[in-house]
Amino acid sequence: MSSAVPAEDFRPPSVAWATAGLALAVFMYVLDGTIANVSLRTIAGNLGANSSQSAWVITSFAASNAIALPLTGFLVRRTGQLRLFLWSMGLFTAASLLCGIAINMEMLILCRILQGAVAGPLIPTTQALMLSIYPPERRGYALSMIAMVTVVAPVAGPLLGGWITDSYSWRWTFLINIPVGIFACTLVASQMRGRPEHTQQSKVDRIGLFALILGVGALQILLDKGNEADWFNSTLIVVLTIVAAVGLLFFVIWEWTDPQPIVNLQLFRRRNFRVGTMALIFAYSAFYATNVIMPLWLQRTLGYTSIWAGLAVAPMGILPLLLMPFMGKYAPRFNMRWLVCGAFILLAMASFLRSGFVLEVDFQHIALLQLLQGLGLALFIMPINAILLSDLKPDEIAAGSGLATFVRTLGASLAVSITTLVWDRRTITHHAQLGESLTVYEQSTRQAVATLGQGYPAVGHERLNNLLTEQATQLAFNDVSYALTGIFLLAIMLVWFAKPPFVPKRKS
Numbered sequence: 001m002s003s004a005v006p007a008e009d010f011r012p013p014s015v016a017w018a019t020a021g022l023a024l025a026v027f028m029y030v031l032d033g034t035i036a037n038v039s040l041r042t043i044a045g046n047l048g049a050n051s052s053q054s055a056w057v058i059t060s061f062a063a064s065n066a067i068a069l070p071l072t073g074f075l076v077r078r079t080g081q082l083r084l085f086l087w088s089m090g091l092f093t094a095a096s097l098l099c100g101i102a103i104n105m106e107m108l109i110l111c112r113i114l115q116g117a118v119a120g121p122l123i124p125t126t127q128a129l130m131l132s133i134y135p136p137e138r139r140g141y142a143l144s145m146i147a148m149v150t151v152v153a154p155v156a157g158p159l160l161g162g163w164i165t166d167s168y169s170w171r172w173t174f175l176i177n178i179p180v181g182i183f184a185c186t187l188v189a190s191q192m193r194g195r196p197e198h199t200q201q202s203k204v205d206r207i208g209l210f211a212l213i214l215g216v217g218a219l220q221i222l223l224d225k226g227n228e229a230d231w232f233n234s235t236l237i238v239v240l241t242i243v244a245a246v247g248l249l250f251f252v253i254w255e256w257t258d259p260q261p262i263v264n265l266q267l268f269r270r271r272n273f274r275v276g277t278m279a280l281i282f283a284y285s286a287f288y289a290t291n292v293i294m295p296l297w298l299q300r301t302l303g304y305t306s307i308w309a310g311l312a313v314a315p316m317g318i319l320p321l322l323l324m325p326f327m328g329k330y331a332p333r334f335n336m337r338w339l340v341c342g343a344f345i346l347l348a349m350a351s352f353l354r355s356g357f358v359l360e361v362d363f364q365h366i367a368l369l370q371l372l373q374g375l376g377l378a379l380f381i382m383p384i385n386a387i388l389l390s391d392l393k394p395d396e397i398a399a400g401s402g403l404a405t406f407v408r409t410l411g412a413s414l415a416v417s418i419t420t421l422v423w424d425r426r427t428i429t430h431h432a433q434l435g436e437s438l439t440v441y442e443q444s445t446r447q448a449v450a451t452l453g454q455g456y457p458a459v460g461h462e463r464l465n466n467l468l469t470e471q472a473t474q475l476a477f478n479d480v481s482y483a484l485t486g487i488f489l490l491a492i493m494l495v496w497f498a499k500p501p502f503v504p505k506r507k508s
Contacts, residue, residue, distance in 0.1 A: 010132065010133070010192075010194070010195045010196060011133060012133055012191040012192055012195075013191060014191060015133055015134065017187060017191050018129075018133055018187075018188060018191035018192060019130065019133075019142070019145055020187065021183075021184045021185075021187030021188035021191060022085075022126045022129055022130055022145075022146075022184075022188060023126075023145050023146065023148075023149050024149075024180065024183070024184040024187075025085075025089050025122060025126060025181075025184040025185070025188070026122060026123055026126050026146055026149050026150060026153075027149040027152070027153045028092075028177055028180050028181060028184065029092065029119050029122045029123065030123075030149065030150050030153035030154060030157075031153040031154075031156060031157050031160070032061075032096070032115070032119075032157075032174075032177060033061070033062075033065075033154070033157070034153070034154045034157030034158055034161070035157040035158070035160055035161035035164075035173045036057060036058070036161060036170070036173050036174070039161055039162075039164075039165040039170040039173055040057060040058070042165050042170045043057060043105075043108070043170050044105075046170065047102070047104055047105045047108065048104075048105070049105040056105075056109050056112075057108060057109060057112055058224070059220070059221060059224040059225070060109045060110075060112040060113045060116065061112040061113070061115060061116035062116065062220055062224065062409075062413065063113075063116070063216070063217050063220035063221060063224075064112075064113045064114070064115075064116035064117040064120075065116035065117065065119055065120050065409070066216050066220050066406060066409050066410060066413075067117070067120070067212060067213050067216045067217060068116065068117045068118070068119070068120025068121065069120045069121075069124070069402050069403075069405050069406035069409065070212065070263040070402055070403050070406040071120065071121075071209075071212075071262060071263065071402070072084075072120065072121040072124040072125065072398050072399060072401070072402030072403075073263065073264050073396075073398060073399025073400075073402060073403070074205075074262045074263070074399075075121055076121075076124075076125065076128075076395075076398045076399065077199065077200050078199060078200075078201070079197075079199060080197030080198065080199050081125050081128050081129055081132075081197065081398055082125075082129065082188075082192050082195050082197060083197060084121050084125050084398075085121070085122070085125040085126065085129060085188065086185060086188065086189055087118075088118055088119065088120070088121045088122050088125065089122065089181060089184060089185045089188070090181070090185055091114075091118035092115060092118050092119045092122065092177070092181060093177055093178055093181030093182060093185065095111055095114045095115035095118060096115060096174045096175065096177035096178060096181065097174075097175065097178055098111040098114070098115075099111040099112060099115060099174040100171045100172070100174035100175035100178075101171070120402070121398075121402065123146070123150070123401065123402075123405055124397075124398045124399070124400075124401035124402035124405060125398050126146060127143070127146055127385070127389075127397060127398070127401045128394075128397040128398035128401065129188075129192070130142040130143070130145065130146060131143070131389075131394075131397060132394065133192075138328075139386075140327070140328045140329070140331050140332040140382065140386060141325070141328030141329055142328070143328065143382045143385050143386055143389075144324040144325060144327045144328030144331070144382040145324065145325075145328065146385075147320070147324055147327075147381035147382040147385065148320055148321060148324035148325075150381065151316075151317060151320040151321075151324075151374075151377055151378075151381060152317045152320060152321050154291065155313065155314050155316055155317035156317070158295065158309075158310045159307070159310040159311070159314060160173075161173050162307055162310060163307075164176070198395060203260050204262070205254075205255075205258060205260060205261055205262035207254060208251060208254050208255050208258060208261055208262045208263065209262050211247050211248075211250045211251035211254060212247075212251050212262070212263065214243060214247040215243070215244050215245075215246075215247025215248035215249075215250070215251050216244075216247075216248070216410070218240045218241075218243040218244035218247060219240075219244035219248065219410065219413075220410075220413060221240055222237050222240035222241055222244060223413045223414055223416070223417045224413070224417075225237070226417050226421070227417065227420050227421055227424065231421070251263075252265065263403065264396075264399050264403070265403075267392065267396065267399065267400050267403060270391045270392060271391065271497075271498070271499055272387055272388060272390045272391040272498045272499060273388050273389070273391060273392060273400055273404070275387070275388075275494060275495065275497045275498040276384055276385075276387040276388025276389075276390075276404075276495070276498055277388050277403075277404045277407060277408075278494050279340070279384060279387075279491045279494040279495045279498075280384050280385075280388060280404060280408050281407055281408055281411040282411075282487055282488075282490055282491040282494065283343075283344055283347065283380065283384070283487075283488060283491040284408050284411065284412060285408075285411040285412050285414070285415035285487070286347070286351070286415065286484045286487040286488050286491075287347060287373075287377070287380075288412035288415060288416065289412070289415040289416050289418075289419040289480075289484060290351060290354075290373070290481075290484055291313070291316075292416050292419070292420075293419055293420070293423060293477070293480065294309075294312075294313050294370075295309045295310070295313060297473075297477050298312055298313075298366070300473065301359070301470060301473045301474055301477065302359070302361075308363075312363060312366045312367055312370065313370055314370070315367045315368075315370040315371040315374060316370040316371070316373050316374040316377065317374060318371060318374055319371065319374040319375045319377075319378050320374055320377050320378040320381075323375075323378040323379075324378060324382065327378060327379070327382050327383075328382065331382060331383055331386075332386075335500065336383040336384075336386050336387050336498075336500075337387070337495050337496055337498060337500075339379050339383040340379070340380060340383045340384055340387070340492075340495045341492050341495060341496075342376075342379050343376045343377070343378075343379035343380035343383070344376070344380070344488045344489070344491050344492045344495075345376075345488075345492070346372060346373070346375055346376030346379065347373060347376035347377070347380070347488045348485045348488035348489050349372065349376075350369050350370075350372045350373040350376065351373075351481050351482075351484045351485040351488060352481070352482065352485040353369055353372075354369060354477075354478070354481040355478045355479070355481040355482040355485065356478065357474065357477065357478060357481075358474065359470060359471065359474050384495075385401075387495070387498050388400070388404055389401065390501065419480055419484075422476075422479070422480055422483070423473075423476050423477065423479075423480050424476075425476075426475070426476035426479045426480070427469070427472045427473050427475075427476040428472075429472075429476075430471070430472035430473075430475040430476055431468055431469060431472035434468050434471060434472055435468055
């Protein structure tokens with residue numbers, strides 16, 4: 001069934017209100033990915049679970065969400081962009097209610113699986129709907145609005161989650177979604193009423209769907225649990241690696257050759273989509289890895305509380321919040337590749353400067369570098385999305401956005417696992433190197449032990465070892481920051497393979 005009126009010619013009664021509803025939905029979804037992170041210890045205590053079980057609150061959401069993302073194109077063909085958005089938003093709100101009233105850890109994990117699965121199409125359908133309600137000359141502004149909320153929400157998540165958990169209850173980190181979700185859903189439905197929907201009854205590629213669930217599910221779990229299980233010293237990790245490799249390889253071959261694939265991998269034949277997605281994977285993975293290890297470093301090494309760690313990283317969201325509207329207005333006047341390169345240089349610079357941190361670094365220095373990273377982020381998200389969507393047809397945007405977000409998510413998960421592993425291994429290496437010069441035969445070592453122990457040698461040895469561990473952890477953090485600098489610089493070379501113009505196509 002199809003309508004005679006092109007969907008891209010539809011305009012809501014108020015573009016501003018439609019934009020607000022769509023942006024609010026994305027903000028809520030992205031916020032939910034980080035808001036519960038700081039509450040895991042409280043959740044575990046309240047539901048009588050251990051820390052390992054509580055980690056599944058994050059893992060279950062990430063795994064089901066990663067599986068659902070690439071299915072967006074298929075679901076759009078079956079239901080239409082607007083209808084899929086409303087169903088996704090409504091079910092996400094309902095799943096949030098179930099999470100908030102969970103009576104045990106098992107119920108909470110099952111509800112998080114549901115929540116992640118139904119939320120998969122939200123960002124892709126939002127991007128498609130936003131681009132469709134703006135004329136071509138203002139579509140940069142539409143992309144900038146989405147970019148703004150996707151940057152600010154992860155920064156706000158830990159701060160808001162910590163405040164809600166401390167002041168009220170961890171349950172409100174989920175229940176807060178209900179009024180916001182109802183309002184956003186109602187606002188979009190009222191503004192987009194009458195929008196034509198193009199649908200077709202595509203067959204369900206059950207084999208491809210099964211391979212996707214098997215491969216991505218196994219990969220996401222092994223990435224989340226690898227460090228905890230000591231990677232390939234664990235039989236579980238070895239089995240998950242084999243299942244993920246076989247499942248994903250079969251999935252790619254099957255989907256590439258199937259006449260009606262559930263995920264359209266043929267989109268990678270488009271030059272700008274392929275190049276833009278590759279650059280996005282590299283840069284976003286490095287950024288996301290930085291975003292994960294920064295709070296860990298602040299708390300583990302510098303002794304910050306969760307609230308102060310959140311405040312230290314929060315300046316990253318200031319400049320994107322202020323500059324994104326201007327990016328949407330003025331960025332289309334420039335070659336997007338230059339903007340992206342400038343962004344990558346700023347992100348690389350921030351990472352390089354972090355590689356020189358010492359244990360005595362102050363709050364102001366940390367916050368200023370976060371501000372610099374925020375400037376790079378403000379120049380990055382909107383232009384890279386404009387590049388990768390530029391050679392897609394209007395009816396391919398939701399599928400392309402879902403596919404790009406999917407591989408970006410997997411890349412980020414892989415980067416976090418590798419970064420954490422390298423940080424741990426380099427800490428061990430630096431600890432051993434620092435300890436080589438400290439022996440009981442050295443007068444300076446005996447004096448340090450005596451001073452630290454205040455007459456108790458065992459205490460002195462323990463405190464000296466703790467000092468070595470702190471210094472080794474800092475040196476390892478510097479090594480990781482230096483390596484991430486190289487990844488940002490590598491992404492610069494990739495983006496120049498894209499070919500202008502970088503304006504999304506208007507007609508199919």
